[in-house]
Every structure is written in structure tokens, then in C-alpha cells.
Amino acid sequence: MSSILFNVVVQGILTGLVYGLMALGLSVIFGVVRVVNFAHGEFAVIAMYAAYLLFSALRLDPLIAMLPIALGFFGIGYALQRLLINPFIGRPAHEQFILLVGVAIIIVNGLLMIFGPDARPTNLSYAFDSFAIGPLFIDKVRTYAAIAALAVTGLLFAFFRYTHTGTAIRACADNLVGAAVVGLDVKRLYALTFGIGLACVGAAGTLMVTIADATPALGPAYTLLAFTIVIIGGLGSMAGALIGGILIGVSEACAGFLITPSMKSMFSFALLIAVLAFRPEGLLGKRT
Amino acid sequence: MLRIENLDVYHGDAQALDGVALTVDQGAIAAIVGANGAGKTSLIHTIAGMHRPARGRIVFKGQDIAGLPSHKVCNLGIGQVAEGRQVFPSLTVAENLEMGAMLPRAKGKRVENLAFVLTMFPKLRERFTQAAGTLSGGEQQMLAIGRCLMGSPELVMFDEPSLGLAPAAVHDVLAAIRDLNRAGLTCVLVEQNVAVSLKLARQAYVLENGRVTLAGSGEALLADERVRQAYLGM
Ligand SMILES: Nc1ncnc2c1ncn2[C@@H]1O[C@H](COP(=O)(O)OP(=O)(O)OP(=O)(O)O)[C@@H](O)[C@H]1O
Ligand SMILES: [Mg+2]
Secondary structure, rough: OOHHHHHHHHHHHHHHHHHHHHHHHHHHHHHOOOOOOOOOHHHHHHHHHHHHHHHHHHHOOOOHHHHHHHHHHHHHHHHHHHHHHHHHHHOOOHHHHHHHHHHHHHHHHHHHHHHHHOOOOOOOOOOOOEEEEEEEEEEEEHOOOOOHHHHHHHHHHHHHHHHHHHHHHHHHHHHHHHHHHOOOOOOHHHHHHHHHHHHHHHHHHHHHOOOEEEEEOHHHHHHHHHHHHHHHHHHOOOHHHHHHHHHHHHHHHHHHHOOOOOHHHHHHHHHHHHHHHHOOOOOOOOOO | EEEEEEEEEEEEEEEEEEEEEEEEEOOOOOEEEEOOOHHHHHHHHHHHHHOOOOOOEEEEEEOOOOOHHHHHHHOOOOEEEEOOOOOOOOOEEHHHHHOOOOOOHHHHHHHHHHHHHHOOOOOOOOOOOHHHHHOOHHHHHHHHHHHHOOOOEEEEEEEEOOOOOOOHHHHHHHHHHHHHHHOEEEEEOOOHHHHHHHHHHHHEEEEEOOOOEEEHHHHHHHHHHHHHHHOOOO
16 A cells, blocks of 8 residues: 555656646746736647647657757747737736736637547557556656656756846846846847746646647646646746646645545645645745 | 937826936036936936937937837947846846846956956955845945946946945945046936035036926036035035
8 A cells, every 4th residue: 555655656746747847837937027827728738739749640759749849839939928928018917817818718719629629649659668666666658758847947947047048037037127227138038938938838738748638628727737836836936836746746646546536636726725824925935 | 428309208197307408428427416306217217218208319429319228228338327226136246247248249348347347346256156135235236336337338327326325335336436437437427415426527417307407517516506505405
């Protein structure tokens, strides 16, 4: 029993790292651009379909497809911020809300029109392989997906920490007036940030096909999931998004194992409520 | 070097500047004196491209820059040491200085400018890896000046650089501005310390309710009865 539970926890951590990468995108966009991407999960699902198509047409492994898809999503995010969202910067929050909810609705219905409501599975040849480490059996796909998610997250941390452009983006989040004073091109940095946020979702969504089958209905569910994670971890905190992702991954896995998989969202929301009650700024969030 | 003609600026419906005209000669310190709410910061923000004027021309080295976005204005060589310092509190001193050097015009002079700034403000070297938010007010002001110099500016606008500082720090900051000017930097100086700023200034303007009501040399304004009454308490 205990070794099975241990297995479940490890699986949860692996899935949680992919969740964390998705939530990281939301957190970065909010932390810098101060816009809440209500279409976040829907973008993840577009990436899932892209991964599905690349796999069924070209036999491209999602672990490889992740790179071109993330790159494409970066471009989409950059253009979206420049053309659509920038005019809404500084407008009241409810107008931004309507804009992004509109984008979300368009995406879900567009996907329904193109692909229909049925789930599209990506059947990898190694889908049922696992590593055996002592009493532990770990899914190969999940392990690879988790390593990939961790690698992308690490790259992102390094980018923000060590590059001039990454530092400039942090500077915008820190003091917007100061950014204008020193002559940073804030609009361009916002577009880069939105691009980076969507690249995270693109990569995470691609990895998600190793965990779930693509269907349009997942969009709103993933948006909610990303929100839950970011609020648990702390809005705007990158490490918080990762830790929140792992917590939700583990809580979902344990709920599925101990009770029934359909209860897993209830566990996540219970966790959310507990955090809001005892630490409303999130685990790693700053008190304001 | 800088010539402003007939500048009107609004914040919503409220007019902050009304037909402002002034010039700043190359190599000069131009002092702008005015009470709270006179429009000094509005003027600086408008020159810097952080606020769009409704009317008027801002000519810098022969080019009309009115309405240009701030990153383009900065890259032409107009720097700003802003009211309230506006450092990046969670970034280190080193990163703050680095952000001043992001302008295309300054990229190649990073090393040289950094050496200059750290020689001028050795305190910043001691605090190099410390978050800017943990510095004292005086140190933050030095950082704000240093960060501005990292952008290789030809003209720097100082907005109340000594506000809220201890007397010793006030002296250091004003001495730094004087030294920078002697080394060739053109300055616009808005300073609550009216007597000192008029003493330093070659050109001076009095701003009242968004209008220039008096202009002349620093010396002349220092001797002017109205200035002495309104701003020097004599
Ligand atoms: N963002 C804003 N929105 C609305 N009104 C503003 C704004 N900024 C400034 N004002 C108004 O414009 C006028 C000029 O303000 P400004 O900040 O330029 O004055 P100042 O001379 O710099 O004053 P101080 O000495 O207090 O810094 C004031 O009446 C002020 O209330
Ligand atoms: Mg002011």
C-alpha cells in the first residue's frame, strides 16, 4: 500500500511539473503586463491539437514538436500583444476581461468547428513503458514530459536572471515609471513577455498530450487549473507557479487513487480555499 | 540645444502647461522654479515623451521631438533623473545601472560609463550586488543619477533631486550636478533649494500655474524682488 501511494505521489509530481510550466506562462504575463490571460487553457489546447497533428501526420514525437510549437506560440503571443492587447493596456480591468474571454470563446468554438468534440489521442509507442526503480514504477512518458518541462522552466529562470532583456522585463514589473524614465521600450517588452508566456503554454500543451487526449472542452478546465495553481503559488511568483503545479499534480493523483478520479478537482479547490484562508497572497507571493 | 515653443499640456481636462516657451543652451544649467503644482514635473515628463502635449514644439538639436515615445527621446540623448528617484527596488544596483545602458546609443559605452559612474559614486560600488530598495535615500538618488549617466545623455533633466535627503546628501547631490555640468553636461534643474539652483544656473525660468512668468539669468532672478519674496522668503 505505502509503495503504491509513493508511486502515485511521484506520478503526481511529474504531471505537476507540466502543470507548473503552463501556470508559469499565466504568472509571467500577469506579473509583468498586468493582464490576466483568461484564454490561457484554451491556448494550451491549441498546442495539444498542434502536437496531435504533427504526430499523426509526421510521426513527430511531442518532445521534439514542443520546440517548433513553443516558437510558433511565441510569435502568436508577440503579435497578439502588439495588435490586440496593447490598446487595452491601462483600460479598466473588465474591458480586458471581456477581450480575453472573447478570445477564449473564439478558440474553443474554432476548435469544435475544425476537430469536433471527440477526444483525439496521441498514441506514443512508449506510452505504456515504465522505469522500475526498486519498488517504484514510473511512466516513461511522464518522466520525459516532466524533464522537458523542468528544462524549459530552468531556461526561463536563467533568461530572466542573467540576460539584459530578461532583466529589463523584470524592471518593467518592478517600476513601470522607472522603465519609461530610462527609456526602455515597454510596449516591445510587454509583447516579448506575452510571447514568452504563450511559449510556456505552447510547450506545456504539447507535453500535455502525453497525459491527456486533446478535446476542446479541456480549454476552460485548464484555464481554471492554471488559475488555481498561480493563486496557490502566489501571483507573479515564478517559483510559486512551479510549486503550485506540483501540489496540484500530487493532490489530483492522490484524490484519484484514494477516492475516485472524478473527485480530483474538488481536492484542488479545497487546497485553493485553504491557501486563500490562511495565506491569501499565495505560498510564495508577496504581501501587498 | 533645447527650444520649447508654445507648449500646452493637459491632464484630462485640467491644463498643466499653458503656452510655455523656453530655451536651454548647450553646456548650461537651466533652473526651473515654481511652487507645488506649477507644472514642473509635467514639463519634464512631456519633454521626456512620457506625456503627449496638446500643442507646441519641443526642438532638440534641430529636431521636433514633441510626441515621440520616451524610449526614442532617451535614445536621442535626453536623460532624466526623475522625481521620486524611480529606481527598480527589487533589482540590484548593478542591474539598475545596466538598465540605464539599454539604449542603443549607450550599448557600446557600457564599460566606460560604468567606470565613470563608479568613480563618481564609490558608494554604489560598495552596494553593487544589493537590491536598490535597501539603499538609503541619498544612495538611491546617486543610483538614479548614475543610471541616467549610463545612457550617455547630452542633456539631463533633474526633477527635485534633493527632495527628502539629509543635508549632507543634499550637498553631495548638488555638487555632483555642478561637476557634471562643468564636465560638459547640459542640465535642466528643478530644485526646491531655489537659492542654490539659481546660483548654479546660467538660465532660469519661473513657472506659475503652468505659465512662464519670469525668465532671465540665474543671477538676475536671484536679485529679482518678486523671486526673493515668493521663493526665497526674503
Ligand atoms: N497624472 C495627473 N493627472 C491629473 N492631474 C495631474 C497629473 N499630474 C499632475 N497633475 C496636475 O497638474 C498640475 C501640475 O502638476 P506637476 O506635477 O507638473 O507640478 P509640479 O510643479 O511638478 O509640482 P511639485 O512641486 O509638487 O512636484 C497640478 O495641478 C497637478 O495636480
Ligand atoms: Mg513635480
